[in-house]
Amino acid sequence: MTARSTRRTTAAHTRIAAVGAIAVAGSLLLTGCGDQTKDKDSESAKTSSAPLADQLPKQVRDAGVIKVGSDIAYAPVEFKDDSGKTVGIDPDLADAMGKQLGVKFEFENGTFDSLLTGLRSKRYDIAMSAMTDTKDRQEGVDSETGKKVGEGVDFVDYFTAGVSLYTPKGKTQGIKTWDDLCGKKIVVQRATISEDLAKAQAKKCGSKKLSIEAFDNDQQAQTRLRSGGADVGSSDFPVAAYAVKTSGGGKDFEIVGEQVEAAPYGIAVAKSNTELRDALKAAMDAIIKNGEYDKIIAKWGVDAGAVKAATVNGGK
Template sequence: MTASTTRRTTAAHSRLAAVGAIAVAGALLLTGCGDQTEENGSGTSDTASTSAAPLADKLPQAIRDKGVVKVGSDIAYAPVEFKDDSGKTVGIDPDVAAALGKQLGVKFEFENGTFDTLITGLRSKRYDIAMSAMTDTKDRQEGIDSETGKKVGEGVDFVDYFTAGVSIYTKKGDDQGIKTWSDLCGKKIVVQRGTVSEDLAKAENEKCPTGKKIAIEAFDNDQQAQTRLRAGGANAGSSDFPVAAYAVKTSGGGNDFQLVGEQVEAAPYGIAIAKDNTQLRDAIKAALDAIIENGEYQKILEKWGVTEGAVEEATINGGK
């Protein structure tokens, strides 16, 4: 996701993800829907004590002292992060955060926020990190507004932990001839505000002929966009592939939506951290490398049916 630079900004060059990645959709509901966190207020991941954590000494002392990493997240983006029926924060990100916490000896406490305000919250130190299916892009790294090209902040660093493309979906059995982004000309699409999906729609709209422009309706969260499409208020929706695939498999028992075409704009999700907090950044990178090496990372992705988005090692600022 993004805020004119969440993935949720458009990468410099569009490219198709592997066709085989579409098979992930079929696996999503075959996996479990629990998580490895214990809810505490706004969503706190349970971890081992600091004394038992092998990488605790890598953290800044202030975070070790308080024992908590505050995480800004838009908790409405299943299966990456969302509330289950009991109100508990679950998903890929909370599970990865809990695993990182075991290595670092702290709890990762998720706080809900609107996606396009997360980097601002990081800048104001409301959060220590932002973890919300956020695409690592050069614009975000440099604090550039992707629409205007103007610098709006000091930027952030990312620790990249997953790779995902963007997908289009329609009502089931009614794709209206939509297979690619160019097929959206003359039609209406619903998206989450500030995401790569919105950026892609705007970029495609510039290519559409006069009289066949794309009507773009943006919402605060993806669930609102899905509701609009489900009610017949648009021709198509777009989200990151894991999110779109999960909606296709779960909404209406799998009867509401269908994926169309292939993923585009495959790019890394990153954990966003303030530029001046390099010690925390490096600690999180070390913890991510540790859970990749010990197999816990792979188990989390298997649980959520998204193994094709796995990375082999943590990368800092790998987005283009």
Template sequence: MTARSTRRSATTRSRIAAVGAIAVAGTLLLTGCGDQTKNKDRGSGDTSAPLADSLPDEIRQAGVIKVGSDIAYAPVEFKDKSGKTTGIDPDLADAMGKQLGVRFEFENGTFDALLTGIRSKRYDVAMSAMTDNKSRQQGVDPHTGKKVGEGVDFVDYLTAGVSIYTRKGQTGGITGWPDLCGKKVAVERGTVSEDLAKIEAKKCPSGKKLTIEAFDDDQQAQTRLRSGGVDAVSSDFPVAAYAVKTSGGGKDFEIVGDQVEAAPYGIAVAKGNEQLRNALQAAMTAIIKSGEYQKILDKWGAGDGAVKESVINGGK
């Protein structure tokens, strides 16, 4: 999770975040995707909160919602200099936690394993700039069309698109996806960016192969671009914009072309867990109505991606 074209298909998926300039700056403290980093200071744990009774009994009694997240995706979720989990998603979770009387405990994991973590009950939900689309809802592999799981439900909360960026002053003539033919692009594994790159690779003419390098997290892709190992990186717009703003003091990268594939971010919840899903939707609706939601998005430069209401499974 646009100044963009919109050609989303049911086969694509992403982590996208919003139109508008990213107004935040600062140095990103990275965390390894394999870490299990728990952020225990979020939420009130107050069972007298307005929506506490809407939660499943076991979660209300525990006072915790366990969240699977790839916490290396600034400004959506990342570690600040003190090691605290921060960003758009954690701030929204904080606000929702006050409505629900629980804290949201973020655990770090690789992005492409988050839905598996929900199925295994390692996490109650996944909140990680995850695009809501039909393939995820249905548990279908977007490339093969084969069933790979029972699917998840999404509580939608933001709209965003996908961008391409290059080394600053070294665009190589790249202005959009077709220009990647004959070049190398780095992406995060399991994202819409990887899906789009694979789709584009099939369209490239003979002798102009698009080489795709997929990494466990976006920071690795950025490092590869910074070193000159690839020609471009694709990621969600807010992440691309944040990288352009902060890396090398704004001297490392530049965004090329328009955003594409505008779609909603959603909080993923296991099929059959309607009570938790509906409680999360009620909490998101409450902070949207109170105005706290818009303040959080504006804080991170993502206000243009705000939604007027939270819906369930709004992705296509």
């Protein structure tokens, strides 16, 4: 083979290699564009399916989870069904909000009086547990002593509920108002508005003593009343109404008198976490606007407590 033919072959190989390199480069370029387009499409779809995701703090958005402290023994607001699943008004609302925010709300069980402590220690991102929004809780003040007990919290208010009295069915003992409780024994859940009202009433009763027995959860209080260990119980109206409807097939309890102290339920958030607070408010407003909120409230038969918009720190 001559030197010339060698050069020609080499040149041919060079041209083929160059064409191949260009083809590969083009292919990589197209693939790169495809990936970028795919990424953009994916991000667009994510934004479309969770329109409020970008309002969350980045840390929460990246985690994909909001940790919820809750006393999961307060039917119908939050409780365990027969299969052990957490259900109720709050879990349903949280699921609907999660779709707006692109995250999952994970409920963790705790006693009611420990929820704000857990929030302050960052064990939870929020507390959502039929918690009444009050100025004392906003300011971190003990409602009984008036002393500062910790950092206050902000609330995103989403429902309104009063407090009810209920007795064993057919054994009302003439109880219609809180003033009728003097000389009686009442069961309540610890650290609730019901306990606060009972303590205030006990002071008014003076020597005609009102005895108060407080429990870690409302189910324990109901059990005590059902067994004849007390004269009357007190819970938030939705809870009392649900107990009257379901306990013993509706044969155990009856509500007496009217609701008192109507006030908002709020989702508690650390005061330093305003971005999360505002994202939750936006999500609640979104499900109110799109009708999901009304469907959930109607499902649990608590239409009377529905609100038209979420508010921040509306409690007094």
